[in-house]
Amino acid sequence: DADVTQTPRNRITKTGKRIMLECSQTKGHDRMYWYRQDPGLGLRLIYYSFDVKDINKGEISDGYSVSRQAQAKFSLSLESAIPNQTALYFCATSRGGGRELFFGEGSRLTVL
Amino acid sequence: DQQVKQNSPSLSVQEGRISILNCDYTNSMFDYFLWYKKYPAEGPTFLISISSIKDKNEDGRFTVFLNKSAKHLSLHIVPSQPGDSAVYFCAATLGNTGGFKTIFGAGTRLFVKA
Numbered sequence: 001d002a003d004v005t006q007t008p009r010n011r012i013t014k015t016g017k018r019i020m021l022e023c024s025q026t027k028g029h030d031r032m033y034w035y036r037q038d039p040g041l042g043l044r045l046i047y048y049s050f051d052v053k054d055i056n057k058g059e060i061s062d063g064y065s066v067s068r069q070a071q072a073k074f075s076l077s078l079e080s081a082i083p084n085q086t087a088l089y090f091c092a093t094s095r096g097g098g099r100e101l102f103f104g105e106g107s108r109l110t111v112l
Numbered sequence: 113d114q115q116v117k118q119n120s121p122s123l124s125v126q127e128g129r130i131s132i133l134n135c136d137y138t139n140s141m142f143d144y145f146l147w148y149k150k151y152p153a154e155g156p157t158f159l160i161s162i163s164s165i166k167d168k169n170e171d172g173r174f175t176v177f178l179n180k181s182a183k184h185l186s187l188h189i190v191p192s193q194p195g196d197s198a199v200y201f202c203a204a205t206l207g208n209t210g211g212f213k214t215i216f217g218a219g220t221r222l223f224v225k226a
Contacts, residue, residue, distance in 0.1 A: 042216035103155030
């Protein structure tokens, strides 16, 4: 079983709909991240959290919000999805002080 | 402005030969560099890293070289195997208060032909 689990793995939705992507981890890491991958642009940071009371904006946070419900759970919401949010989304974790990121398997979102 | 650049979108190599993946960066404050490997339908996984105070790090078939004066690093895979076919992301980190910020390159897709 994956240490970092993302649901759903694939989602097709329409413009204007609210979407939530969920992430849970069993690694016991404090730090959690949401990244977005687009062709030719690599992975870009959307939001990150260092503990349940800590939420920080990343490079491309506009149009997104997050919730850290528990140490093991970090969800990403698109309040009103738009087509340019079509992308592959990755949740990741890291140990406090560690530089290595541990990624989930990804959630492919298509906004029509 | 991309601070970490992988200028080759793809690379094709014969099995048994050397694969060299390149990465350039612009921010001299980066203090640590990592390579991640990604197979289709999977998340990226950590492969190898190097601190900015070193110029080489080796792990089995994988070696990363860092040239700070040129702001350039490279990943060498010797010998290349078909199972190495994947997308490779170069990443750089900035020490920051309370944590680390990781900047990724766009990735290079490696094809190793049998």
